[in-house]
Amino acid sequence: MRVVKAKHAGACYGVQRALDMALEAAGRTEGASTLGPLIHNPQVVGELAERGIRAVESVDAVDHGSVIIRSHGVTPGVRRSVEERGLPIIDATCPHVARAQKAAAELARQCGRVVVVGEAGHPEVEGLVACAREAGGQVAVVTEPADLPDGLPAPVGIVVQTTQTRESLDAVVDALVARGIEPQVKNTICFATRQRQEAAAALADEVDAIVVIGGRNSSNTTRLAEICAAACSRTHHVEAPDELDPAWFEGCESVGVTAGASTPEAQIAAVVDRLEAW
DSSP: OEEEEOSSOSOOHHHHHHHHHHHHHHHHSSOEEEESOSSSOHHHHHHHHHTTEEEESSGGGOOSSEEEEOTTOOOHHHHHHHHHTTOOEEEOOOHHHHHHHHHHHHHHHHHSEEEEESOTTOHHHHHHHHHHHHTTOEEEEESSGGGSOTTOOSOOEEEEOTTSOHHHHHHHHHHHHHTTOOOEEEOOOOHHHHHHHHHHHHHHTTSSEEEEESOTTOHHHHHHHHHHHHHOSSEEEESSGGGOOGGGGTTOSEEEEEEOTTOOHHHHHHHHHHHHHO
């Protein structure tokens, strides 16, 4: 069975940067905590815990050591809470997320109303919403045009969760234009996300089956799996090679492999090795 890896797959710059910062902190500090998982990859979070970097749900749970702000960023209020407690901050916010937060605040000041295209409750989206509200904006979170509030008046600004698809953004923009509203759009979709989505879609068209590697709590990995499934019915989302089932690939001459932006290269290599051994 031929194993083909997607042209673009695995850990993006922001994720790798966060991992490097966390590992550096593990080597030079007496314990550190991340506010929520550093990245959406359970295996990586477990490995960091073994090195003394624990994931906590609130600032109140930190009584010593540095606080690492995860790649998804935090709300301005959470950052202030850390500062007020006098805890050292290691800011591992992805630069693309930081840019989106700045855009959300700018749109709030300019338009007064901000639509965030993204998943409600996702930590990155919570940060975008908080930044816009702190800048005085009214905010709505939508995943599709049907989620847009009725009677939304102009002017309207739009900012996007970095891991969303361009198609999702375009659909919301088109729906507002159909209402007679020309929104001010800040396209904050990460280029690396788009690269991975396009490469996964292209590969899914060429192979008999495809494996998507990454945390099930990772929105960008889940979206990759959805994109692949639309083109290849034999799409399988796994976090580790032990989840692979040989029965999935019966009769396959080729299998593709892709991975979300929160998936380190070592995890991809482990899955490829298992597939190639069959």
